[in-house]
Amino acid sequence: MIGGGIVGLSTAYALTRSAPGLRVTVLEKEPGPARHQTGRNSGVIHSGIYYRPGSYKARFAVEGAAEMVAFCAGHGIAHEVTGKLIVATEHDELPRLHALVQRGRENGIPVRELGPAQLAAAEPHVRGLAAIHVGTTGVCDYGEVAEVMSRLARDAGADVRYGSPVRAIRRDDGTGGGGGTGGGTGGGVTVRTASGETFRADCLVNCAGLHSDRIARLAGDDPGMRIVPFRGEYYELVPRRRHLVRGLVYPVPDPAFPFLGVHLTRGVDGGVHIGPNAVPALAREGYSWRTVRVRDLAETAGFPGTWRIALRHWRQEVGELHRSLSKRVFTAAVRRLLPEVREEDLVPAPAGVRAQAVLPDGSLVDDFLFASSGPFVHVLNAPSPAATASLPIGREVARRALAALDRVA
Incomplete structure (x- = not known):
């Protein structure tokens, strides 16, 4: 298995539970788990309210939210089920x-x-015409969740190897594998890491x-498809102004844009x-404007879907x-929900990068995609x-x- 984020580790954990005795190896290029998307987000346990009924997102989020709370409680991981408010600040958002x-x-x-009075009672400093309260939303520390999943998988016999970037993959039936050398007979896969170690597996x-x-x-x-990276940039309230937000507050999302908009999140650390x-982002791991990777940028710029996204969403992206470039403008956007906030109340916080799958026609893949x-x-x-x-995603991937093991047996 390649990838030591929360999905990879959850899959390893699920495999050790559903098939005891199966040899499971996880190869992660970073020196520890959850160094990218898993460990660089706002820590929200999402309810699933935004997602199309019947989609993977809707089904997995509803199941996963309850399971994540139980997992955190069972393993002593800091978490809280706070609920969240989705707030309409303009009349055209009410529908x-x-x-x-x-x-x-x-x-x-x-x-x-x-209504306005109930909103004011729940979040006195938030402005809005109306809101909805979603009771199953919460917060936790996903980096700690990933650490626990890694430990549980290892305790069950999995071999989790950090600092092991993969450089070559070869199908042992001789049919492919960029960077592979030679052919072979039978099914399965051979993987080579940057250190020269090789691993033989029946399924990757x-x-x-x-x-x-x-x-x-x-x-x-x-x-x-192609991964097109988008950087998510955060600020945080200075400690003396944290009282302005009690819990989780979101705007009404724009259905034409794939992101939820600037929201307010009180984490487990307060x-x-x-x-x-x-x-x-100018690199797949581009956590600031200063990080530029020529290969990443060339791949993104050379992909037709990138330019079709730009044509379709240029108005939103200009905003x-x-x-991104003006703290004053960012603060003005926040003031739609939180009128009392001032520029000096905000200090930069670590950014994340979203791995957005894009199709050649410029369509953003909106659901989980497996192949x-x-x-x-x-x-x-x-x-x-x-x-x-x-x-639940880990169980699905494990299934x-x-x-696949049955196919190559």
Whole structure:
């Protein structure tokens, strides 16, 4: 298995539980778990209210939220079920707010509508015309969740190897594998790491997140998509102003744009994160404007879907870029929800990068995307709420991996 984020580790954990005695090896290029998407987010346990009924996102989020709370409670991981408010600040947002109520009910999520007085009672410093309260939303520390999953998988016999970037993959039937050398007979896969170590497996699971499409191509498969990285930029409230936000407060999302907008999140440590802003990253691990990787940038710029996204969403993206480059403009966006906030109340917080799968026609892949080919199982798109839903996702990927083992047996 390639990838030591929360999806890869959850899959390893699920495999050790569903198939005791199965040899499971996890290869992660970083020196520890959860160094990218898993460990660089606002820590929200999502309810699933936004997602199309019947989609992987909706099903996995609803199941995963309850399971994540139970997992955290069972392993002593800091967490809290706070609920969240989705707030309409303009009259034209009210129909979309009411549509979310209906969607939440279709997904089996407890949703309560609030008028201005009830909103003021729940969040005295937040401005809005109306709101809905979503009771199953919470917060936790996903980095700690990943650490526990890694330990549990290891305790059950899995070999989790950090500092092991994969450089070559060869199908042992001789049919592919970018960077592989030689052929071979029978099924299975041989993987070589940067240190020269080789691993033989009957099935390879690709949970490489920001590099999932590259790993698929290295395996000789055409993923039919490209990861286009978007950086999520956060600020946090200075300690003396944290009282302005009691819990989780979100705007009504724009259905034409794939991001939820700038929201307010009180974490398990009491800090209040504000964001994210969503801008194109100049590297797959580009956590600031200063980080530029020529290969990453060339791949993104050379992909037709990138320019089709830009044409489709240029108005929204201009706004995101403006907020990225101007703290004053970012603060003005926050003041729609939190009128009392001032520029000096905000200090920069660590950014994250979203691995967004994009199709050649410029369509953003909106749901989880899996692909299987011979001994390979690829997780090609694992967007939010992947961390929330990591336990059911891990079981799903494990099921696909066991089916792949049956195919090559």
